Amino acid sequence: MPILKHDVAIIGAGPAGILASIEPARSGFDVQVFEEHESIGKPDHCAGLLSTSGLRTLGLQPPKEVIQNQVIGAKIFSPSGKSILIERGQREALVVNRVAFDRWLAQKAMNNGVKIQTSSKIMSVRKYGDDWMAYSKEKNGENQILARKIVNAEGVRGQISRMIGFPYVPRKNKMLAYQFEMKNVDTHEDLVEMYYDNRIAPGFFAWLIPLGEGKARVGLAARDYSKTRLKAAIKHHPILGKHLHRAQIERGFGGVVLVGLPIRRTVRDDALVVGDAAGVVKATTGGGVIFGGIMSKLAGTYLKYSLDSAPDGQKKLEKFEHVWRSFLMKDLYAMYVAQKFIGSLTNKGLDSLIGDAAELGLIGTVKQEGDMDRQGRVITKLLGNPKTILAGLKAIRYIKLNV
Ligand SMILES: Cc1cc2nc3c(=O)[nH]c(=O)nc-3n(C[C@H](O)[C@H](O)[C@H](O)COP(=O)(O)OP(=O)(O)OC[C@H]3O[C@@H](n4cnc5c(N)ncnc54)[C@H](O)[C@@H]3O)c2cc1C
Structure with a gap:
């Protein structure tokens, strides 16, 4: 079986994997993305x-x-x-x-030197000395892959995360x-x-x-x-x-x-996990392309820093955890709390909350401060308004008792 060596091996050619791949490849490192499906973007599942x-x-x-x-x-x-x-x-x-979007992103990455191997499913991953060793199942057999850094961007499944030793998104x-x-x-x-x-x-x-x-x-x-x-x-x-x-x-x-919060740890031993695999989504809607994408772009930057500063690279990579969390966690947490509250209401509670939001003039704040993604700011602003507390208290009378 041939052994293929890379600076960075990335599992999954969704937006997270692709956005993590560009920066290190642009800086001249050998970056290989593995995608199990024959065609990028398919099968699609997203509302776009x-x-x-x-x-x-x-x-x-x-x-x-x-x-x-x-x-x-x-x-x-x-x-x-x-x-x-x-x-x-x-x-x-x-x-x-989304199919066209993912393909467009992949083409952008390839233009920057990223190599993408389709019909290539990563079956196992383990630490091998200072490197990571992976096995892939290809159309015509198997490959053995050796990489200095590995990025798990497998999406919601969590199988590769388990192999690397990361926490995974709970059911x-x-x-x-x-x-x-x-x-x-x-x-x-x-x-x-x-x-x-x-x-x-x-x-x-x-x-x-x-x-x-x-x-x-x-x-x-x-x-x-x-x-x-x-x-x-x-x-x-x-x-x-x-x-x-x-x-x-x-x-x-x-x-x-x-719909939950991100997993607790996203860096270990020269390995990163990004996107849906890390649970980085807006809990209020499940949308993950933008927040997962921001996290993945940061991952690309820190992969580059880490490869640049070998053999001390792991310390640089550890910083990624702190940086992405300080950039995104406030919004992710606010959306999580909002989703928990809304998800716990009965239909009467939902009627009360949506009715009051309209009648008490809370929409003005949403229009003024709202951002489709960065909802932390508007949620904090709303919580500072006594009318929101009133609407929340009225709705809370109708909370489901079995959640
Ligand atoms: C019904 C629905 C609607 C949605 N609507 C929106 C929306 O409107 N806006 C939004 O922002 N988000 C939306 N999302 C969420 C969004 O689709 C995800 O957040 C986003 O796709 C996550 O990107 P990712 O790269 O982390 O994972 P994915 O896009 O899932 O990519 C993971 C890739 O890894 C590959 N892979 C997995 N395991 C292996 C392996 N072992 N070897 C090789 N390849 C592997 C998969 O084939 C896949 O291509 C929606 C989700 C659903 C289900």
Whole structure:
């Protein structure tokens, strides 16, 4: 079996793996990404909603072919149909085709010298002297890989994390999601809709994301039966159903959405873990491309520093843990607490909270301070407002007793 040697081996060619790969390759190090699927971006599972501010932070400007639509805000519905509209008259987010987005990112990485091997599944990883040794299963046999640094960007699974000795995202933080792409949808072309209702999506929400030209991604996440729940919602939810009375399903696809806090440790022994594999997502929505991407870009920078300063590189790499946490943890924690609270409310509680948010004028703060990704600031601002405390106290009367 041939032994292939690399400075950095990265497992997974999703956005996290790719964004971690660019900086060390740009600096001349040998970076190899392994992707188990034949084709990058497939099978896709994502709703493709990415904030324009987050993309700006990542320094990414997706080209026309990747963008399906642009949205200016979101309308949030309570179980009884009360709603709040959050929009500032400006372009808040892009809806991207995730397959095209991942391929575009991969091409960017390859242009910077990253090598990407598809149809290459990493089967095992272990420490081997100062290096990491991995085995990959290829179309035509197996390979043995030796790398100075290893990055786990495997997504939600957690198998490689276990092999390296990292903590992994616990099952309780995973929600099952299902989506349909539909045509002939009657909806606004520039507003996302979110439906909170424990009868259809207990603990989370259902969504409608317009793709333009009467098309939309309609989905939900829940602890169980997400596809069955989604079909029932399409049929019976009074508002969602109205948008979809003429609609036809073009295709359906599922996935896992994460809702908890990041894992406790993301660096050890010249190994890093990034993106969904590290549980770095917005707990309020499960969105992980932007925050996981920011973490991964920082990982790329610290991989480069670490390789530059060998044999003392591990100390440089340890700093990555501190830096990404100080940059992201405040927002991640605020969103986690918000999600925990919202997820614990009964339908009466959701009605009370969404109704009060509209009536007590709290939306003004969200419009002024809100950012689709960095929600820590707006949540802190809201918590400093006595009206929010009042709304929270009213809603808390309807907390579920079994969560
Ligand atoms: C229904 C749904 C809707 C979503 N909507 C949004 C959204 O609108 N906006 C948003 O920001 N986020 C959204 N997300 C979350 C988003 O998809 C993830 O946060 C993001 O894809 C994480 O990127 P990643 O690179 O960490 O992992 P992934 O994108 O999952 O990439 C991991 C890659 O690793 C590969 N891999 C795994 N194991 C191995 C192995 N052993 N060997 C080789 N390769 C391997 C996989 O094939 C995969 O390509 C959604 C998720 C779901 C399920």
